[in-house]
Amino acid sequence: MAEISDDGLLLRRIPFSETSLICHILTAGHGRITVMARGARRPKSIFRATLAPLYRLHITWRPGRSGMGTLTDISRGEQLVDESRMLPALELIAVSSTLFQDGDPHGYHELHEALSLLADRHADEGQCAALWLMLERAGWLGDLSHCWLCGDMIAADVPMQWQHAHLVCEHCGEGMEISAGLRKGMAGVIRQSNIHMAARDRESWRMMIGLVLREHGVKLPDSFRQHG
Ligand SMILES: [Zn+2]
Incomplete structure (x- = not known):
C-alpha cells in the first residue's frame, strides 16, 4: 500500500518485542491510528529520539491490512507545551x-x-x-x-x-x-x-x-x- 504522511500527536507508546514500539497517534486528517515503530527501542533509532508527547509530529506510515500500520519516517514540529x-x-x-x-x-x-x-x-x-x-x-x-x-x-x-x-x-x-x-x-x-x-x-x-x-x-x- 502507498505511504501516507500527516501531522500527528502521540498518545501512547507501548514496548513490543525487544526492539520495537507500538504507537497510538492522533492524526490531523486520518483520525486515530496505531503504527509499529520497528527498531524504535534501539539506542540509535531516530524513532526513539523523536517519538515524544507534547510535540507536533510529522509522520509517514504504510497502512497495514490488519489495521496496524508501519511507521516509516518521522520528524518533530514545534513543542506545544513547555x-x-x-x-x-x-x-x-x-x-x-x-x-x-x-x-x-x-x-x-x-x-x-x-x-x-x-x-x-x-x-x-x-x-x-x-x-x-x-x-x-x-x-x-x-x-x-x-x-x-x-x-x-x-x-x-x-x-x-x-x-x-x-x-x-x-x-x-x-x-x-x-x-x-x-x-x-x-x-x-x-x-x-x-x-x-x-x-x-x-x-x-x-x-x-x-x-x-x-x-x-x-x-x-x-x-x-x-x-x-
Ligand atoms: Zn432546565
Missing part, C-alpha cells in the same frame, strides 16, 4: 486517549487546541479549562449559558445547579450550587489567558470535571483523585 506544564499535559493526553478511540476521525484538533490553551494559561486553571474544552468538543458537556436538560438560556448573573455531572437550571434539578461568579470564571479562563480564579472556584471546577470523567467511566488523572 516542561513546566508536562504533568497536566500528560494527564490531558491520557484523557484524550479515552475520548478518541481507534478509528475515530476526531481527536487531533481537539487535543491540539486543548494543549495550546494549557500552554497559555496559569497551570492549574489551565488544565481545567483545557479538559473542559476537550470534553465539550467531544460532546460530553453542554455550554455554560444554557440548562443542559431543558435547554433554557440562563442569564449570566443567575446561579445554576450541578447535578449528576450536568449543569442545570433551578427548575430541572438541585445539587451543588454553581455561582454566577464561578460560571463566569470558567468561561473567562477558557476564553482568555490572563484570568486567575479564586482557589475555591478552581477546586469546584476540578470536582465537576472529576465527576464528569467518573460518570463516563474514565480513569481519573492522579491530580484529580483527591477531589473525586
Whole structure:
C-alpha cells in the first residue's frame, strides 16, 4: 500500500518485542491510528529520539491490512507545551486517549487546541479549562449559558445547579450550587489567558470535571483523585 504522511500527536507508546514500539497517534486528517515503530527501542533509532508527547509530529506510515500500520519516517514540529506544564499535559493526553478511540476521525484538533490553551494559561486553571474544552468538543458537556436538560438560556448573573455531572437550571434539578461568579470564571479562563480564579472556584471546577470523567467511566488523572 502507498505511504501516507500527516501531522500527528502521540498518545501512547507501548514496548513490543525487544526492539520495537507500538504507537497510538492522533492524526490531523486520518483520525486515530496505531503504527509499529520497528527498531524504535534501539539506542540509535531516530524513532526513539523523536517519538515524544507534547510535540507536533510529522509522520509517514504504510497502512497495514490488519489495521496496524508501519511507521516509516518521522520528524518533530514545534513543542506545544513547555516542561513546566508536562504533568497536566500528560494527564490531558491520557484523557484524550479515552475520548478518541481507534478509528475515530476526531481527536487531533481537539487535543491540539486543548494543549495550546494549557500552554497559555496559569497551570492549574489551565488544565481545567483545557479538559473542559476537550470534553465539550467531544460532546460530553453542554455550554455554560444554557440548562443542559431543558435547554433554557440562563442569564449570566443567575446561579445554576450541578447535578449528576450536568449543569442545570433551578427548575430541572438541585445539587451543588454553581455561582454566577464561578460560571463566569470558567468561561473567562477558557476564553482568555490572563484570568486567575479564586482557589475555591478552581477546586469546584476540578470536582465537576472529576465527576464528569467518573460518570463516563474514565480513569481519573492522579491530580484529580483527591477531589473525586
Ligand atoms: Zn432546565
